[in-house]
Amino acid sequence: MSRRTTGPVGVWAEMQRQRQRQLEEEARQRRQEARQARAYERRAAQSYRGYKQAEAIRRTEELDARVVALQDLLASGCRASAFRPSALMRAEELPPLAAVVEGVRRRDPDPVVEYFSAALYTSTAWPEGFPRWVAMTYDPAARQLVLDWELPAVDVVPQSKYVRYMYAADQYRETPRPPGQRRALYKEVLAQCMLLVLHELFAADEYGALDSVALNGFVDGHDPTTGRREHIFLATVMAEGSSFRELHLAQVDAESCLTDALRGQVSPRPDQLVAIRPGRRPEEVGHPVATHGDDEEPDLYEMDPIAFEGLVAELFGAMGMRAVTTRRSHDGGVDVHALDPTPIRGGKIVVQVKRYRNTVPPTAVRDLYGTVQDAGANKGVLVTTSGFGPGSHAFANGKPLELIAGTELVDLLRRHGLRGRLGDGGRRDAPSPLAPAPEPSLPDAYNILGLSWTGSVALDVCALVCRGNRILTDEHFVFYNNPQTPDGSVRTLPATAPDKAAICASFDTLPEEADRLVLVAAVDPETNPDADLSGFTDARMRLLDPGLVELGRLQVSDGRPHETALVLGSFRRRANDDWDFVVGGRGYAGGLEELLSDFGVEVD
Known part of the structure; x- marks a missing residue:
């Protein structure tokens, strides 16, 4: 049984989430404007080569900052303020809140779940772009909260280690981060996420409702053994409140703390989606299971075509560009016009959007190239829910064209605070569990x-x-x-x-x-x-x-x-x-x- 939390705390949490998105968008715009200003200053003060080298250094510093933020996730999260209902006690806006608090004191499952869902949903401890999907229930007899929590995918760890400017080729070159280093950092991030969830729940428990928490962490992806899209569990732990509160989280080694001190488990190869057996699941408790976040991820295959174009335009806007959809008639084969204000490499971009289930034919890529030339654009981007074959990639190579397949589109949406999925495990084009097939872009002969x-x-x-x-x-x-x-x-x-x-x-x-x-x-x-x-x-x-x-x-x-x-x-x-x-x-x-x-x- 699954339902959405619609109580006052849930409503307030949703308002806070929308406000947080607005603040993040404003912050992104300010950062973009600041980057533009710095770029113009550098161009005025340096030679072209010097500017490019400085830009490579800036991008490397950005990568380093992302890694430091991941390494410090648990410590910085513990410094964030704990959830307190007193911060919401404004009678003129939320008169029923006292009833929720009273329900938590009585250990009624519904108010308890609503209360702790809000604690997680409104937290300021999580970095921008981290997922927040939770399924939760409460066992009053055991005073145990049981929940599944979505963890970030492996791409949260930067694939590149640093960026260099290659003067002879007049291009940037990204050096890959060593695989072992990336794998170890991702495993550490997952352990920190699990500990941070426990910290937020126990810190919010000022009414003594929790003796323990059973927590399972998952990513939403394709199971490597079946090819089907499902929740893949990568970490699990059952933590007693009395033991957890004695930990000094800001000083612990996250993985050792989770696996040794709390006797939890992390996948030995989470980067390869090697699943572990989860502990107690919410549906096993026998009480209703509340979820947050599941209705915010539309199926891109089923989305209205105009709404899909609007979503793509919103994505380009979230990436720091000015983007608008075109009218349905006389659009010249262009669905979205975008303007990238980045100096030198920016400019006018034409975007075509194709909501396909089958592989995009090479003719569509050739048509886009003609549109780029006719429109005098700097670049053409073809966005699809499916994929591209080798012929399309071969034609686009060396041309001002960029091809974004469905899986990459979903990843970009999530990176920029938007949501979208490509069907579900039961759709007709899902790979067979008995014979995992390659992606649609693979040729017939292989x-x-x-x-x-x-x-x-x-x-x-x-x-x-x-x-x-x-x-x-x-x-x-x-x-x-x-x-x-x-x-x-x-x-x-x-x-x-x-x-x-x-x-x-x-x-x-x-x-x-x-x-x-x-x-x-x-x-x-x-x-x-x-x-x-x-x-x-x-x-x-x-x-x-x-x-x-x-x-x-x-x-x-x-x-x-x-x-x-x-x-x-x-x-x-x-x-x-x-x-x-x-x-x-x-x-x-x-x-x-x-x-x-x-x-x-x-x-x-």
Whole structure:
């Protein structure tokens, strides 16, 4: 049973949430104006090259500030004021509030849930862009609050470590954050979020309603094992109030505190959505479950076309641009006009919006390019609820075009305080749980390379698209933080038993300059920090067709002691455009970083 909280505290909480959004938007506008002013000052005082270098430094400082804010999430959250109903006691506006407080004193489930929902919903402790979705109920006999809380996705941790200006190419280059560092920080953020929720609930309990809290943390995504969209639980804890209140949260190591002191659990690989078993769930208590946030996420597939264009315009506005929708007639193929005020790289942008379920055809991208030229625009952006094929990406490469697929659109909406989802797990285009399929943008001709082994070591299986022994670009290194190449010809996939890892490759659409697809495996230092490849035994690779029919098996060498990364083998293009597999076997004691350096990948 599920319902929305509609009491006075819930109404007040919604008003506060809208006000907070307004304040955040005003703050974003002020920051944007300040950045513009500083940019113009720099341009006047520096040479073009100096300005670009200064901008790279500013962007790096922004990345550093985001990381510091994530690392300080729990400590800064504990400094925020606790929820107190006395702050809302204005009789002329909320006369029934006293009844809610009295209900909390009596430990009535409905008022208790409404009270603590408001405590979480109106909190100022959470950074901008963090999700706030909660399902909650109360067990009066045990004096226990039971709730599911949405956690931020892995993209909350910046993918880039720093930005440099490359003078010769006149472009910025972002250096990726090392995978192990990004993984560790994300795990720390999840632990801090769990502790911060507990802190806010117990701090708000001035009426003694809580002896304990059963908390489950989840992300909303696609389960890697089934391909279906659902809540994936990454953390859980049952905390006694008497023990929790003795903790000094501002000084603890969040992960150790959650798992050791409170005996909770965090996923060993939350970045790969490795789920854990949640504890007590709200629907198991036997009382009504109240939710916040579930009706704020419209299905983009079902949205009215005009409303969808309006949402896209609102997104561009939230990103610091001036954006308006066009009239339905005589729009010249343009749905949204946007103006980016950023110096040098800004200007007029034309936006086309396509609410599709199937892959956008390349003709639509070509039409957009013609519209950009006709309109004299600086850039064209094509936004869709579906995806793009390699032909579209190939045409857009090197042109002032940007293609935003459905999954990226949802991510941008959430990053900028807006909401939207792409259907649900039961829609007709959802992947089959028995045969996980690639995203719609994958061509018809492809193969799946499934790897399995009998050892217990945890491995990251990756692919590099190369010419000879040099990678084409850093974006052609496919791993969990970069799940596909720019053209989509190589990508990671959820493995289907008996495989433990899978790579999908469309050999016909690999870049013409590529003559090798190299497959590598490396020990996961987060899960097995002291392991080597001696635990990689009885290794085998299956070559599968799109229907998961096994076409053959490829020889792969086992791992060796003291090595932590291994070249499994490579597919090599022959003169007739056929591909042969050549067994690898070269190992690296220095792990994935040493291996990548050999192939020309810049590693920091």
